[in-house]
Amino acid sequence: MKLTQILLAIIVLSTTVAKAQQIKNTNSFTVIPLGVKGGLDESNLSSYLVAAKGSEQFICLDAGTINTGLQKAVQNKLFIEKNAEIIQKKYINSYFISHAHLDHTAGLILNSPNDIAKNIYALPSVIDVLKSSYFTWKSWANFANEGDKPILNKYSYNYLSADSTIAIPNTSLKVTPYILSHVKPYESTAFLVGNNNSFLLYLGDTGSDTVENSNKLKTLWTVVANKVISGALKAIFIEVSFDNSMPNKGLFGHLTPKLLMQELGILNELSAGKLKNVKIVVTHMKPCENCEPLIMEQLKNANNLGLNIVYPKQGVAMIF
Amino acid sequence: MKLTQILLAIIVLSTTVAKAQQIKNTNSFTVIPLGVKGGLDESNLSSYLVAAKGSEQFICLDAGTINTGLQKAVQNKLFIEKNAEIIQKKYINSYFISHAHLDHTAGLILNSPNDIAKNIYALPSVIDVLKSSYFTWKSWANFANEGDKPILNKYSYNYLSADSTIAIPNTSLKVTPYILSHVKPYESTAFLVGNNNSFLLYLGDTGSDTVENSNKLKTLWTVVANKVISGALKAIFIEVSFDNSMPNKGLFGHLTPKLLMQELGILNELSAGKLKNVKIVVTHMKPCENCEPLIMEQLKNANNLGLNIVYPKQGVAMIF
Numbered sequence: 066m067k068l069t070q071i072l073l074a075i076i077v078l079s080t081t082v083a084k085a086q087q088i089k090n091t092n093s094f095t096v097i098p099l100g101v102k103g104g105l106d107e108s109n110l111s112s113y114l115v116a117a118k119g120s121e122q123f124i125c126l127d128a129g130t131i132n133t134g135l136q137k138a139v140q141n142k143l144f145i146e147k148n149a150e151i152i153q154k155k156y157i158n159s160y161f162i163s164h165a166h167l168d169h170t171a172g173l174i175l176n177s178p179n180d181i182a183k184n185i186y187a188l189p190s191v192i193d194v195l196k197s198s199y200f201t202w203k204s205w206a207n208f209a210n211e212g213d214k215p216i217l218n219k220y221s222y223n224y225l226s227a228d229s230t231i232a233i234p235n236t237s238l239k240v241t242p243y244i245l246s247h248v249k250p251y252e253s254t255a256f257l258v259g260n261n262n263s264f265l266l267y268l269g270d271t272g273s274d275t276v277e278n279s280n281k282l283k284t285l286w287t288v289v290a291n292k293v294i295s296g297a298l299k300a301i302f303i304e305v306s307f308d309n310s311m312p313n314k315g316l317f318g319h320l321t322p323k324l325l326m327q328e329l330g331i332l333n334e335l336s337a338g339k340l341k342n343v344k345i346v347v348t349h350m351k352p353c354e355n356c357e358p359l360i361m362e363q364l365k366n367a368n369n370l371g372l373n374i375v376y377p378k379q380g381v382a383m384i385f
Numbered sequence: 386m387k388l389t390q391i392l393l394a395i396i397v398l399s400t401t402v403a404k405a406q407q408i409k410n411t412n413s414f415t416v417i418p419l420g421v422k423g424g425l426d427e428s429n430l431s432s433y434l435v436a437a438k439g440s441e442q443f444i445c446l447d448a449g450t451i452n453t454g455l456q457k458a459v460q461n462k463l464f465i466e467k468n469a470e471i472i473q474k475k476y477i478n479s480y481f482i483s484h485a486h487l488d489h490t491a492g493l494i495l496n497s498p499n500d501i502a503k504n505i506y507a508l509p510s511v512i513d514v515l516k517s518s519y520f521t522w523k524s525w526a527n528f529a530n531e532g533d534k535p536i537l538n539k540y541s542y543n544y545l546s547a548d549s550t551i552a553i554p555n556t557s558l559k560v561t562p563y564i565l566s567h568v569k570p571y572e573s574t575a576f577l578v579g580n581n582n583s584f585l586l587y588l589g590d591t592g593s594d595t596v597e598n599s600n601k602l603k604t605l606w607t608v609v610a611n612k613v614i615s616g617a618l619k620a621i622f623i624e625v626s627f628d629n630s631m632p633n634k635g636l637f638g639h640l641t642p643k644l645l646m647q648e649l650g651i652l653n654e655l656s657a658g659k660l661k662n663v664k665i666v667v668t669h670m671k672p673c674e675n676c677e678p679l680i681m682e683q684l685k686n687a688n689n690l691g692l693n694i695v696y697p698k699q700g701v702a703m704i705f
Contacts, residue, residue: 105470105496108428108453133428148674150425167525171491176425179673198524202571203514205487206637251522317526353499354468 099134163269419454483589
């Protein structure tokens with residue numbers, strides 16, 4: 066082989082590697098949890114930043130806590146910028162709210178005075194509550210573009226249609242919402258986030274189909290099963306609020322380890338047993354004395370499918 | 386002097402000293418700030434526990450942050466009990482909400498699932514917002530005793546009448562509410578807390594009379610002036626949200642160092658120049674890059690009256 070042939074081979078090889086890396090990068094996600102708990106601790110409530118890997122434009126899935134989470138992310142050197150308010154302004158592209166309970170919205174409302182113009186994406190039933198309960202001038206100034214006057218027009222409501230995919234400006238991300246049941250008829254939302262051929266599934270609060278007397282989760286599992294089989298679905302963020310001792314009447318539209326495993330068993334069957342290739346990120350554990358270790362133990366003991374269960378930490382980045 | 390006379394003198398003296406100490410103790414207050422900031426940082430929003438010194442029954446003046454503040458108080462060894470949720474249940478007697486903006490209520494709402502039956506005291510206009518915006522089953526379950534059904538009946542609304550004093554069960558405290566103006570016609574509240582012959586005055590968010598075109602502060606100063614003169618008023622908790630650079634149209638019913646000093650100048654005049662004997666506790670500074678040091682500097686420079694200005698810290702006890 067002549068030198069020119071060797072050089073050519075190297076160039077072709079390195080181009081291919083670069084392209085493969087590029088595809089790998091553009092297909093994967095950076096997630097920064099800003100809050101991971103399911104209640105009580107005001108400094109650490111459900112909120113997850115998601116970006117295409119390498120991008121600095123994050124969408125914010127739920128917004129229970131923002132500022133304290135960004136402070137933690139700064140402590141962990143995830144941003145060069147040190148000021149949480151500036152990070153929120155510059156690097157949070159838009160908000161996706163799964164449902165309007167305060168532990169999923171407080172960070173958005175409380176930080177709105179210092180934010181800049183952005184979109185809030187949610188189902189109509191969720192936007193209705195933002196309009197009637199929060200951005201009202203009674204509980205907070207109306208920083209949105211509809212509702213009680215005067216309208217400050219900082220945030221624009223974007224009404225999502227269930228099962229319809231939208232592209233997010235200034236990102237390579239696409240999002241599809243699916244309706245969840247959170248004590249019937251109260252709606253919560255699952256967001257399927259796509260980056261080219263890779264996907265993350267984030268579920269807001271949800272009851273199990275059996276307890277909710279619903280088919281919302283079964284419908285969702287049917288939609289995403291082919292992405293589990295193909296390996297396109299990288300992670301499922303799903304809640305476990307209570308340990309197994311909680312009776313059904315005390316669940317208020319939430320899951321236990323046992324109910325989660327029932328539901329994931331259904332998805333695993335629909336996915337030809339491939340669910341173990343998907344990271345299961347357990348969110349929204351409600352604090353109480355020893356609750357969190359107990360939930361983790363019960364999940365470990367019930368994990369007959371050999372699932373890859375992980376626990377997010379506030380301000381600690383995850384790559385998928 | 387015979388030995389018996391000396392012994393008698395010692396007994397009388399020590400009894401008198403003990404009685405004086407007792408009066409001093411029962412006349413004074415322990416305050417534990419659970420949150421001190423005026424926005425953004427979800428872990429540290431306006432909330433102040435107040436008890437008669439030596440009592441473990443605290444009333445909670447505003448409730449922006451509870452759980453994170455109690456965690457800080459535990460770190461600082463203010464309670465023997467280590468669990469924040471248990472402390473909330475056992476040692477918070479009741480809640481006084483100055484107004485319903487989320488930075489004064491989020492901790493109450495978010496921690497309601499783990500709390501026990503208690504009273505919420507507020508003006509009718511404030512309770513109306515709690516009922517219509519928070520305990521609604523749309524933004525949160527209805528843990529109160531009125532409003533959207535089903536009613537969970539954990540919290541009892543107690544409608545305060547302006548200027549009327551009420552006694553707080555299981556404490557030696559009495560509270561008198563006064564209406565404040567927080568962007569007319571939105572009402573906020575000042576709570577005058579009495580313990581026998583001593584008093585603390587806590588003001589929720591308030592604009593200045595000049596900017597609000599109101600006489601609410603002047604009326605309040607007139608009411609408390611005699612307590613400043615007599616030395617019965619130990620402290621005034623009052624907000625300074627913005628530095629002096631904020632134009633009037635950007636104040637949204639808040640004070641700056643300049644406006645605070647204008648208002649306190651009026652109170653000082655009404656109090657025969659005795660205001661320097663009252664601790665001025667500055668609350669609710671809104672965070673931004675360097676805002677807090679700037680507000681402190683502007684207050685220091687404007688303090689021609691020689692006032693005793695102090696800054697509360699989350700989870701650090703104050704004795705008055």
